[in-house]
Amino acid sequence: MPIDPTLPYDDDNIFARILRGEIPAKPVFENEHAFAFHDINPQAPVHVLVIHKGRYVSLADFSAQAPDALQAGFWRAVGEVARQLGLEAPGYRILANAGTDSH
Numbered sequence: 265m266p267i268d269p270t271l272p273y274d275d276d277n278i279f280a281r282i283l284r285g286e287i288p289a290k291p292v293f294e295n296e297h298a299f300a301f302h303d304i305n306p307q308a309p310v311h312v313l314v315i316h317k318g319r320y321v322s323l324a325d326f327s328a329q330a331p332d333a334l335q336a337g338f339w340r341a342v343g344e345v346a347r348q349l350g351l352e353a354p355g356y357r358i359l360a361n362a363g364t365d366s367h
Contacts, residue, residue, distance in 0.1 A: 271321045271322070271325075272321070273319040273320070273321055275319075279315045282299070282301070282315070283299060283315070283317060289301035289302075290302040292312050292345055292348065292349070293314075293341060293344055293345050293348060295337060295340075295341055295344075296317070296337065297316060297317055297333070297334050297336075297337025297338050297340075297341060298314055298315065298316050298317060298337060298338045298341035298342075299314070299315055299317065300312050300313065300314040300315075300341060300342075300345045301313055310349055310351065310356070312345055312349070314338070314341055314342050314345055316330070316334060316338040317334070318330050318334055321362075322362035322363065323360045323362055324362070326338075342358065
């Protein structure tokens, strides 16, 4: 159940469609909790999206409602992607967008 009932989960959002295989993606990593793939319009030399496999509408919703195993599995996937892509030494940043003001 989302935190804000005015923000229902949209089963037709782009990430849900990617997870269902309806929209192709160039995978980097996948486990039972998350899927990582290259952005189709990269804004940096390495631009990978990591999405959780849950029905949550925002990071606030995810952090409040997702089971601990899903949250841990998601963040472990983020770390695994950084390791696989050799980003630990040079460094990387993590961004999260939520809502209409996130752009």
